[in-house]
């Protein structure tokens with residue numbers, strides 16, 4: 001088993017797959033599965049996400065609930081320099097001139113290898129394996145994932161903690177614009193008539209707490225735009241920023257604070273304001289809530305003999321998008337070190353551990 005999975009992993013990382021160009025690796029996975037008696041199909045998401053591939057979906061029938069595992073196929077390399085993996089003392093690295101791509105090809109290898117084992121065995125749940133496109137940049141492929149079946153439980157494999165660590169929440173993101181409308185006037189001829197939009201912006205920025213809040217949410221202001229000549233009282237300013245939060249409630253709270261500060265500032269200056277939340281350009285928060293999947297994850301982890309741990313994630317992950325469609329969903333770590341860098345590495349034993357955990361989840365008797 002060990003040799004196989006290491007070879008499979010090396011073959012996968014040697015195939016370039018920058019975000020949007022996943023087709024070659026998708027075809028490799030599809031052929032590999034076919035040789036082992038498993039059919040797969042590409043969904044039609046490619047057109048929506050500017051990918052030549054879209055998501056690759058394979059199913060292995062069983063009994064009981066339907067469990068989905070997701071592992072993204074794209075990596076952050078540009079594809080111009082071929083990745084040449086090497087394994088020394090059980091640890092895989094690149095030759096030092098590229099990333100390795102263990103993020104997330106280690107998860108892809110573990111998932112491919114696991115479902116091939118499951119195909120030969122009857123005592124497991126219905127399994128759907130999704131090899132997703134464009135996770136690392138732009139709109140995530142899973143946002144448009146097309147499935148023919150209802151999924152009961154979903155595990156999104158990604159992230160550098162050891163197998164047995166699960167992600168229960170990830171920050172959602174909402175970019176915003178505050179448009180402040182004042183009144184232009186000559187600074188010396190009739191300043192009494194003017195309403196200074198820059199002054200309003202200054203008051204808002206000064207009173208709004210920025211950075212991280214106790215509940216983990218964050219507020220950032222990244223740009224202020226407006227104004228003109230020195231002799232004109234500025235009539236319009238736009239403040240740009242973003243709010244990140246673990247729940248819709250926390251998101252709402254941050255925006256109501258921004259609104260209160262804007263109202264207070266504009267009361268002083270006589271300006272008007274409008275806060276626009278650009279939800280479409282952001283991502284919804286991910287939080288598993290009280291659902292059963294953490295229990296399943298715990299049981300399967302203990303059965304496989306690993307340490308169980310729950311964690312939050314400060315970035316946007318595929319779970320943020322899938323949670324809007326699948327109720328029982330959790331992130332699952334795959335291990336490895338220094339992703340997105342030339343120092344990236346992973347132990348082959350970590351890939352095997354991820355495979356063991358996938359098998360343990362798949363074979364768990366779920367009532």
Ligand SMILES: [Zn+2]
Pocket residue numbers: 072103104135158159
């Ligand atoms: Zn990743």
